[in-house]
Amino acid sequence: MRYLRYVWFLLLLGALVGVGTVVLAMREDEPEPWSGSWVATARGVEVGVYPSPGAVEPSVRLKSPTASGAALVFLVEGRSVSGEWLPVHLPIRPNGSSGWVRRADVRLAANDYRITVDLHDRKLTFSQFGDVRWTTPIGVGTEAMPTPPGRYYVKELLMPGKEDALYGPFALGLSGFSDSPGAADFKGGEGVLAIHGTDDPDSIGEQVSHGCIRVPNDVISYLAATVPMGTPVEIE
Amino acid sequence: MVTALVGPLAVETGSTGTAQPGPELTATLAPMYVNPGGQVTVTAVQGCPQPMQVFWSLGPGALSGAAATGPDGRWVVRFPAPAGLGVVPFFAHCAFSQGAAAAAMYKQINFTVVAPVRPRFTG
Numbered sequence: 001m002r003y004l005r006y007v008w009f010l011l012l013l014g015a016l017v018g019v020g021t022v023v024l025a026m027r028e029d030e031p032e033p034w035s036g037s038w039v040a041t042a043r044g045v046e047v048g049v050y051p052s053p054g055a056v057e058p059s060v061r062l063k064s065p066t067a068s069g070a071a072l073v074f075l076v077e078g079r080s081v082s083g084e085w086l087p088v089h090l091p092i093r094p095n096g097s098s099g100w101v102r103r104a105d106v107r108l109a110a111n112d113y114r115i116t117v118d119l120h121d122r123k124l125t126f127s128q129f130g131d132v133r134w135t136t137p138i139g140v141g142t143e144a145m146p147t148p149p150g151r152y153y154v155k156e157l158l159m160p161g162k163e164d165a166l167y168g169p170f171a172l173g174l175s176g177f178s179d180s181p182g183a184a185d186f187k188g189g190e191g192v193l194a195i196h197g198t199d200d201p202d203s204i205g206e207q208v209s210h211g212c213i214r215v216p217n218d219v220i221s222y223l224a225a226t227v228p229m230g231t232p233v234e235i236e
Numbered sequence: 237m238v239t240a241l242v243g244p245l246a247v248e249t250g251s252t253g254t255a256q257p258g259p260e261l262t263a264t265l266a267p268m269y270v271n272p273g274g275q276v277t278v279t280a281v282q283g284c285p286q287p288m289q290v291f292w293s294l295g296p297g298a299l300s301g302a303a304a305t306g307p308d309g310r311w312v313v314r315f316p317a318p319a320g321l322g323v324v325p326f327f328a329h330c331a332f333s334q335g336a337a338a339a340a341m342y343k344q345i346n347f348t349v350v351a352p353v354r355p356r357f358t359g
Contacts, residue, residue, distance in 0.1 A: 041320055064319075065272065065319055067353075068351040068352075068353045069271065069272055069351045069352045069353055070272070070319075070320075070321045070351045071272070071318075071319040071320040071321065073320075107297075141358075145358070156321055156351050157321040157322055157348070157349075157350050157351060158350055158351045158353065158354075158355045159269055159350040160354065160355050161354070163354070164354055164355055166359060167355050167357065167359070170350075171355045171357055173351075173355070173357060178358045183358045186356070186357075186358050186359050187355075187356045187357075187359065188356055189356025189357060189358070190356070191358055192356070192357050192358065193357065193358055194355065194357035194358065196355070196357065209358065209359055210358040210359045211358035211359075212357050212358045212359050224348065225323055225346070225348060226323070227322070228322050228323070229320060229321050229322050
């Protein structure tokens with residue numbers, strides 16, 4: 001009789017372990033939510049941006065290529081691209097502008113990269129597949145010309161020449177702008193924010209820029225060779 | 237000859253890596269940084285196994301083309317850089333006709349399309 005008790009106990013223990021294994025296996029099989037984003041690139045020479053899905057008249061028409069010669073790209077808001085309309089972030093003032101574009105007017109591509117900028121700690125974090133790959137110290141805007149926080153995206157890639165050495169070997173233009181006096185028209189430009197290299201390595205880690213984000217030159221070279229246009233850049 | 241043809245910015249592809257079928261062949265691409273619409277030249281360092289065609293593309297749904305090789309299997313292709321900025325891959329393989337089995341594959345080469353303007357960012 002005592003022997004039978006042991007048998008029942010072992011059977012019960014075996015059943016519990018089996019059930020636990022199955023439950024754990026099921027949890028491991030659950031798909032993780034996708035951590036990437038969608039990039040929409042203009043198909044034609046112009047893309048109408050509408051205030052709401054189904055609107056008749058666009059609120060603005062954006063040209064492609066842009067003034068810099070780059071194909072017009074948008075960062076799609078959210079992760080769903082079903083339906084005829086897409087909510088997108090816009091590369092225009094004011095910062096944070098958004099609208100809707102017709103899906104037929106753009107080509108979609110998935111993107112697994114993300115860049116986050118911590119203004120307080122002055123560091124940039126590079127992520128892929130939702131996992132942090134590395135961080136690097138950065139230079140940010142001064143108190144008079146601060147780097148404006150917000151959700152932006154990479155809209156263009158430039159390769160500065162020797163006459164523009166302050167930008168280092170590459171510059172990634174962002175969808176956001178600085179409105180600070182002295183920054184909004186720096187070098188005759190429109191105050192476009194960027195992540196770029198530098199000819200002054202000692203400025204990395206400091207509050208030194210007109211709003212742009214300075215990274216070491218090996219870092220900007222890596223980013224230029226890696227991130228697609230449309231990569232999200234969150235500055236906080 | 238290849239160096240003279242493609243210039244100092246040329247990058248020769250490596251010859252190692254997984255290969256299907258056979259070892260991956262090498263080619264050079266120049267320039268490695270190009271403006272949208274600028275000419276890109278790719279030159280075979282190692283030719284196809286015999287005179288045939290080389291089929292190339294810049295990825296699914298992107299620009300593609302075909303060219304006949306020379307008697308020694310070598311080839312050169314030229315094409316305009318795409319409008320989209322950033323890194324672009326170049327793929328090529330040797331075959332006797334479109335859709336036929338590849339007789340040899342070339343190692344992928346990446347090049348970068350950059351905007352043709354001076355930066356005027358906030359610095």
